[in-house]
Amino acid sequence: MGCGNSKVLPGASNKGYVSVVQSLVAFSKVDDDNEPKKRMEKQRHPWFSTSINNFQTASNGQQQTLSDGRHQDKVPTYKDKFDPRVTARYDIKALIGRGSFSRVVRVEHRATRQPFAIKMMEVEAPEGREVCTSELVVLQRVSHSNVIQLIEVFQFPQRVYMVLELATGGELLDRVVSRGHFTERDATQALRMVLAGVEYLHNLGITHRDLKPENLLYYHPGADSRLLVTDFGLATFGGAGSEVLGPDRSSDGGADRTWSLRTTCGTPEYMAPEVLQRKPYSCAVDMWALGVITYIVLSGSMPFEDDSRMVLYRAIVRGKYSFYGDPWPSVSNLAKDFIQRLLPLDPATRLTASQAIRHPWVVTMAASSSMRNLHRSISQNLRQRTSQSSSRCPSSTASSGDSSSVGPGRLTSLEKKQQQQQVRASGLTQPQRAIHHPA
Incomplete structure (x- = not known):
């Protein structure tokens, strides 16, 4: 572990994407506990330096500060990026997290005034599309009190907006x-x-x-x-x-x-x-x-x-x-x-x-x-x-755009070199083709 930690993400794939991102689609999930949370790629966490995926939530009216000390007071900038059909239903309150392909904001439903988190994902790039697809396919299928709940989703060709529970209790x-x-x-x-x-x-x-x-x-x-x-x-x-x-x-x-x-x-x-x-x-x-x-x-x-x-x-x-x-x-x-x-x-x-x-x-x-x-x-x-x-790592921040997990499709050339050295020095096997034998 060190200053250059990264999150390994799977390689990008177009498979199944057409079924995920079409013109505007919105749906709601019925949930008895219908107040929200914040989840997304986060800024670097003080305890364990592998995580630059961490983001912090703030109580109402508080200004957001990332681990590198930059204040998150540019809500109007990100509000302008939101599709009007999203802002017609949700009032954007504060930016609470950012990742390589996404932004997370705290919002309030205009009709109910219930707080939620909206994760806005850029899906034009293959990497962002892959991350969005993986996450959305899973979240659309789960409903459990100990798993973050997807409330509704707005899907457009360039961006996808996931409305999620807002977790305010901390890590x-x-x-x-x-x-x-x-x-x-x-x-x-x-x-x-x-x-x-x-x-x-x-x-x-x-x-x-x-x-x-x-x-x-x-x-x-x-x-x-x-x-x-x-x-x-x-x-x-x-x-x-x-x-x-x-x-x-x-x-x-x-x-x-x-x-x-x-x-x-x-x-x-x-x-x-x-x-x-x-x-x-x-x-x-x-x-x-x-x-x-x-x-x-x-x-x-x-x-x-x-x-x-x-x-x-x-x-x-x-x-x-x-x-x-x-x-x-x-x-x-x-x-x-x-x-x-x-x-x-x-x-x-x-x-x-x-x-x-x-x-x-x-x-x-x-x-x-x-x-x-x-x-x-x-x-x-x-x-x-x-x-x-x-x-x-006195100046470790997420400004490099890395995230804290690793995947072949998104390793930098340096990380690839480190991984190759890792394999040779540790005696790890090279990628091998798995053959399934029916039980």
């Missing part, structure tokens, strides 16, 4: 730090919501492929807020994409092992070894990412981390991590067992989302050690990482 790690007191019980309460959302996605055949703390947002600031899985720019629907190789059921017949994928994508520190080795993979890559997330939530540090991508990838493909240092002596063996069962190198032996929800640590909420306060150690570790990242 998972922000909530951990702000609590002042954090235990394993608190961790399992959060993870149960994430697992519920991931289980739902996997049962639909959807692989998220970019699970990380920055993409887990609380719906509102209250202690009883639900936690939402967001950012579906890299998600794929099993059997719907050109990269899907076909059925590849595991021995337990689980629905979340049905489809084998092959595109190298995700955020480096959270990518499963089979992705880095360019092997066909399944929804099990999301479970690996959840193992990394659990490790971070309980300790404030990362299981796999290095300024050198080569060293980082080597550690991941070897599965080299430890439970060393604070607060691990205070963490229960059940919690460590949960992490270990999510981080085996063999994806077939990883817990599925359904199995993870039934793990004793999650079920019992670590009753034997749930009252141990881990907050001090977690916060210290996070602050230490922030300080180290700042000293290494």
Whole structure:
């Protein structure tokens, strides 16, 4: 990990786009909990430097400030870009996020005055079209309390406007730090919501492929807020994409092992070894990412981390991590067992989302050690990482236009060179053609 982190995105494809972007199409989803959220490619996060996909929400009337200190006071500029048929229904309030191909604004529905987020995506470029298509195809199919909800969409040849729930409760790690007191019980309460959302996605055949703390947002600031899985720019629907190789059921017949994928994508520190080795993979890559997330939530540090991508990838493909240092002596063996069962190198032996929800640590909420306060150690570790990242990358911003996940279609020439060096130095295999053998 270092100053030049990037998000690997799948290569652009025109397949299915005609069915996604036509002349104006608007539809609404009925939802009992019909107040919104903000989700999109975000600015660089202070805790984990791989994420320049993070964006911040602001309360009404507050001015937006990106991580590089620039104030977001140019709402009229972006308001002018919005199609009149969109602004006729929604009042544009504030710019709350930006990405390589998108802008996110906080809006109010003119009739109901309910707050929402609108993600405006530029779809003329193949890369923007691919990201939009992937995200929209998934969001149109999902409806779950722990998954960000698409309210309606306006589609035009040059731009697509997604109206989304507005999550105002902050990111998972922000909530951990702000609590002042954090235990394993608190961790399992959060993870149960994430697992519920991931289980739902996997049962639909959807692989998220970019699970990380920055993409887990609380719906509102209250202690009883639900936690939402967001950012579906890299998600794929099993059997719907050109990269899907076909059925590849595991021995337990689980629905979340049905489809084998092959595109190298995700955020480096959270990518499963089979992705880095360019092997066909399944929804099990999301479970690996959840193992990394659990490790971070309980300790404030990362299981796999290095300024050198080569060293980082080597550690991941070897599965080299430890439970060393604070607060691990205070963490229960059940919690460590949960992490270990999510981080085996063999994806077939990883817990599925359904199995993870039934793990004793999650079920019992670590009753034997749930009252141990881990907050001090977690916060210290996070602050230490922030300080180290700042000293290494004093001017890190999203101005380069990178995003924090990786994909062959969008690597810069430098990143491609680094990836080739990575493969040679780490002993990773070259891309290989997967052959499906019917069960």
